[in-house]
Amino acid sequence: QKEVEQNSGPLSVPEGAIASLNCTYSDRVSQSFFWYRQYSGKSPELIMSIYSNGDKEDGRFTAQLNKASQYVSLLIRDSQPSDSATYLCAVNEARGSTLGRLYFGRGTQLTVWP
């Protein structure tokens, strides 16, 4: 069973701060990494995908990938109360990878207070 580990939190930051969410994974040959946002009572929504080492920025969100350390993170700049949600990290099945199975962490709950 592949492991995807996240700090369960809760993580609490003030409005305007940077929220940092972390994820480690066990399968060294994984190639695709994703961050999902899930509001309470709703389904997960894909917010970032990253495939190469380094940073990928999309608006206030930055995903960072370090395959050597088997580590992926999500930074949220200028955090807003509307960012309060659970964030799920997901990593692809690395073998027979066209099947597209993802392994999910249990999520980090983020609260942004005004």
Place this chain on the structure above:
Amino acid sequence: DVKVTQSSRYLVKRTGEKVFLECVQDMDHENMFWYRQDPGLGLRLIYFSYDVKMKEKGDIPEGYSVSREKKERFSLILESASTNQTSMYLCASSSQGGRSHEQYFGPGTRLTVT
């Protein structure tokens, strides 16, 4: 725009009933997935399918079966519902090939078995 729909948002069934959960996607995706999500346990994969009439067991297939007769539709069947199958059920789909693996989720079905 990406669209995954599920037949019901809320469902209440009695113990022993046969339950059908339907999922339809309009993105021409090859892969489809059924998860359940429970507090503290995260997303757990029940079954997935990478082609019409094909299916693969996930991590918790016991008590469930699936059917995929058409590319756009993936059904989850609870042969004889039990109270421990009370949960949020989420369907997702993704395309094959390249680096995709991005899974898109439906809104979920909250099933209560009494």
